[in-house]
Amino acid sequence: MSLFIKDLEFSYDRNRVINKVSIESNASSLGLLGPNGSGKTTLIKLIGGLLKSEKGTILLDDNCINSLNSKQLSKIIAFVSQDHEPTFGFNVEEVIEMGRYPFMGTFGFISKEDKNIIDKIIELLGIGHLKKIKTEELSSGEKQKVRFARALAQEPRYILLDEPTSNLDLSNKSLVLNVIKEIVNYGTDLIITSHDLSFIEQSTDYCIMLSEGNILFEGKTKKILTEENIKKLYSIDTIPKWI
DSSP states (O other): OOEEEEEEEEEETTEEEEEEEEEEEOOSEEEEEOOTTSSHHHHHHHHTTSSOOSEEEEEETTEEGGGOOHHHHHTTEEEEETTOOOOTTOBHHHHHHGGGGGGOOTTOOOOHHHHHHHHHHHHHHTOGGGTTSBGGGSOHHHHHHHHHHHHHHTOOSEEEEESTTTTOOHHHHHHHHHHHHHHHHHTOEEEEEESOHHHHHHHOSEEEEEETTEEEEEEEHHHHOOHHHHHHHHTOSSOOTTO
16 A cells, blocks of 8 residues: 555535544555544545545555546545445346446446456355345345445455444454455455444554544554553543443
8 A cells, every 4th residue: 555645634514524634654454543523434535535625635556536537536446335235126246246337348248357357256255155136135244245345346456444344243343354354365455444443453554543633643553552542532531341
């Protein structure tokens, strides 16, 4: 990963939510950690080109994000949001095929090469038995796997995951963690937002701790997730067992 951000600013209705944020990271998996309202989802959307910054610079592998169109972005970045449901009415294989759309010609046909890429991803994530099942019939964990598979089908350099374990039970969180490890092994870099300390610790190499749109701490994940830093991040005196 080569991520460079300089003096980034963003506001919603004059309410500043990202305040002169600067980041430089070469980690293969970057975590954005913070409580609700810390600005982590806004920041990942800015990095992914889903929002346009008011001021500042975002470079991914020397690509200026704000200068790329949607098709150019989709060949570099895939965005996976917990809020986005896999397309209703389509089966799993068809949804994953949608990840190949940026590479299709005028008539939108799936080529043999596209099919080989899709089959490889389906095998990687172990969802061959789900190929012909409608997405609305899947469990929460299975739906998340399909989201990841569709993202991988884009063959992006980066996958951006916004709260990937939100509303998932313990077994499905473990499933998502295993899939993330497979994605990193596949050669794709990750940027992940979460409020889940344990998940960030297990899934990322480098962590940025955000509070009210500002970077509070940053560094190698295992080094900065100290009791003192966590208390400051969440403005608490003691750390509950559930954090």
